[in-house]
Amino acid sequence: MAVSTIYSTQALNSTHFLTSSPSSSSSKQVFFYRRHQSQTNRRFNTIITCAAQQQTVVIGLAADSGCGKSTFMRRLTSVFGGAAEPPKGGNPDSNTLISDMTSVICLDDYHSLDRTGRKEKGVTALDPRANDFDLMYEQVKALKSGIAVEKPIYNHVTGLLDAPELIQPPKILVIEGLHPMFDERVRDLLDFSIYLDISNEVKFAWKIQRDMAERGHSLESIKASIEARKPDFDAFIDPQKQYADAVIEVLPTQLIPDDNEGKVLRVRLIMKEGVKYFSPVYLFDEGSTISWIPCGRKLTCSYPGIKFDYAPDSYFDHEVSVVEMDGQFDRLDELIYVESHLSNLSTKFYGEVTQQMLKHADFPGSNNGTGLFQTIVGLKIRDLYEQLIANKATAPAEAAKA
């Protein structure tokens, strides 16, 4: 990656200056010049940084549809600042989201069969036969090397493959969908991968919430839909969780006996040990087993309260650390209290997690572990990005000529 920086000060009373990145031949040349504004005594402390980046950080996010990926995306892009929006002026049904730092690509765009094609062949979207992994690999590889690609668009409304859109390589590329870790070549391109594992009961409850307002749906049809997709899901999507660096597992609560409403959730953040640039979050003492109920004398919680657990564990033959939260946040001070006791959060200032959660208090999961762990994973990704960039930065170039 080439980073060129120009510092202009009063001393350089130049009219133009030119710089180019002194790196390998495959880097892009960047030229820019600025006309000096004469007759002012202002100090020009302008720092113009150009990053002709070779390396894009690629994050993979896997989950079944209807499992909170878009909420996760919004939280993630918010951690980096700015809101992610669909590309302006393009196809209104585009699935891509673009913000200053991040671009989010939906892997449904790499379907090789459109809806009619899949119906003819009797194949679901979960089946690898419905996806073009070669194209996925090529384009993610190109974006990672800093080359723009023409990515196809899968229109979810019509079920057809629309004309491609141009995607510029961003600083952080997030690929979200059903199969980010399915293909081995794509898996190797990922710098960090996350899997959202929603248990069957919670999935059922969420889909009911989502679909009951829809005309034509009934409890039976929702159930039938989940059941019909289950074999393909278990065969193709679920095995990806063994490759993920972080798994967010959502289960029904254990605090309320016989709860079937699914409002209170038990969320586990399973973090793989030994991943480069990723240090797992821990509670009190790294590597020990802790069970913590913050509610008591210093903090009053309402029913059912909050319970935290932290323990090292083994997950698919990997060493992992698991932080678990069961219950709900009712108040701001519960959140800040919990945040102050968690360690290794990669926050830049005290209360950053709370601030991020409050910023999006209207998002689903903002009062339980899903929002909390999604925010924490977002901060971890930011930390990973900064470490990666710091490692790859070359010496800044200076003004070439006067």
Add this chain to the structure above:
Amino acid sequence: MTTIAATGLNVATPRAFVQPVVARLSAPVRLNYPWKFSSMKRMVMSVKATSEGGISDKVEKSIQEAKETCADDPVSGECVAAWDEVEELSAAASHARDKKKAGGSDPLEEYCSDNPETDECRTYDN
């Protein structure tokens, strides 16, 4: 009355006859404002957000189809694919609903997010 049925847009064309008194008084105006002199009931401007209505219809239709396909053979690939389609359309419908709820609230906000440099949208933070 002409109806443009395809988009669900009903626009009433002026009726052939108008009350004679009015016609005498405001003949030129009448042509420009047909609704002023016809019954308001005829003025049915229902501009449906076709995308939203369309998706809901699609969801409903796909559920019907899935039920039919699976009635024959519950474990066939076609049945599974049909329910998968239902799932996909339900997800799209839910996204469309969320988008509708989120956006379209304040036209000024929308305009300013696209054009922050215009005079109406300038903010002074310092």
